[in-house]
Amino acid sequence: MNRTPAIQLTGLRKRFGSLTAVDGIDVTIGTGEVVALLGPNGAGKSTTIDLALGLAAPTAGAATLFGADPREAVTAGRVGAMLQGGALLPELTVSRAVALVASVHRHPLTVAEALERARCTEIAKQKVSKLSGGQMQRARFAVAVVSNPDLLILDEPTAAMDVEARRVFWQSMREFTDEGRTVVFATHYLDEADTYADRIIMLSAGQIVADGTPAEVKSVVSGRRIRACFDFEWTADVAAELQRLPGVTSVEHRGGQFTIVSNNPDAALRALLSEHADVHDIEVTAHNMDDAFLALTETAGIGARA
Numbered sequence: 098m099n100r101t102p103a104i105q106l107t108g109l110r111k112r113f114g115s116l117t118a119v120d121g122i123d124v125t126i127g128t129g130e131v132v133a134l135l136g137p138n139g140a141g142k143s144t145t146i147d148l149a150l151g152l153a154a155p156t157a158g159a160a161t162l163f164g165a166d167p168r169e170a171v172t173a174g175r176v177g178a179m180l181q182g183g184a185l186l187p188e189l190t191v192s193r194a195v196a197l198v199a200s201v202h203r204h205p206l207t208v209a210e211a212l213e214r215a216r217c218t219e220i221a222k223q224k225v226s227k228l229s230g231g232q233m234q235r236a237r238f239a240v241a242v243v244s245n246p247d248l249l250i251l252d253e254p255t256a257a258m259d260v261e262a263r264r265v266f267w268q269s270m271r272e273f274t275d276e277g278r279t280v281v282f283a284t285h286y287l288d289e290a291d292t293y294a295d296r297i298i299m300l301s302a303g304q305i306v307a308d309g310t311p312a313e314v315k316s317v318v319s320g321r322r323i324r325a326c327f328d329f330e331w332t333a334d335v336a337a338e339l340q341r342l343p344g345v346t347s348v349e350h351r352g353g354q355f356t357i358v359s360n361n362p363d364a365a366l367r368a369l370l371s372e373h374a375d376v377h378d379i380e381v382t383a384h385n386m387d388d389a390f391l392a393l394t395e396t397a398g399i400g401a402r403a
Contacts, residue, residue, distance in 0.1 A: 103279040108158035118144040120303035133290035134283040136300035142283040174202040177246035187226035215239035230257030251282040287386040301394040318384040321362040325376040
């Protein structure tokens with residue numbers, strides 16, 4: 098079994114003048130992993146992708162793809178990429194643009210298969226210049242997969258897509274990853290990372306602030322939310338009573354609903370019902386990826402570039 102990592106980043110740094118975009122990243126991504134890169138604007142996501150693909154030279158450190166120089170892996174067709182602002186020739190049809198890329202690779206998919214995987218069959222004869230934003234993203238995806246790559250790197254792949262287009266895109270992506278290929282994608286949609294990634298690497302100010310499964314990343318935020326509706330008058334005394342419930346770290350209210358966060362939700366809920374039996378429509382939920390994202394990145398600085 099080949100245990101050579103799909104991606105190996107070692108001590109990776111990148112400076113642009115006085116700004117440090119990537120600040121000492123060490124990452125190993127194995128074959129078959131589906132990894133999401135998360136972080137606020139300026140966290141270093143796109144710069145990290147550029148360094149991994151050999152599109153930019155690191156200030157320090159090294160990047161390899163399948164144990165080789167990134168440019169060798171790309172030239173060999175082992176890597177497909179879908180980058181922000183990646184341009185397709187506007188005068189070509191989608192089918193022709195995909196065929197052009199296929200022609201430079203040794204073992205490409207057929208054009209028809211690449212179009213089908215990207216859900217582009219119905220726009221195959223349209224000129225690139227006439228595509229909508231969502232259609233353009235699908236066409237870029239077809240171009241990225243036509244080389245039949247072992248590794249796919251995507252930078253904001255569902256930007257400009259509506260909800261249904263995003264759903265269809267990830268459905269086609271599942272077909273790709275089910276074949277054991279490696280996928281790394283950067284996204285601002287935290288729900289995509291939570292739903293589709295096996296592993297999340299969160300960046301802030303050019304450094305890794307979290308690396309683990311979605312469940313592990315979310316676990317950094319302790320406690321649970323208890324949300325309930327009430328019919329009584331909200332006063333400062335009520336807020337103080339809720340704040341004194343076991344393990345409560347925050348209390349918020351809006352209209353006829355309040356939310357408390359407690360590190361001991363079972364005890365807090367029992368005490369709440371004992372003191373305010375008239376509350377209703379109670380909902381207890383775990384923290385989500387949004388909470389983890391804010392907790393991990395809100396105190397970190399902002400880097401040079403997203």
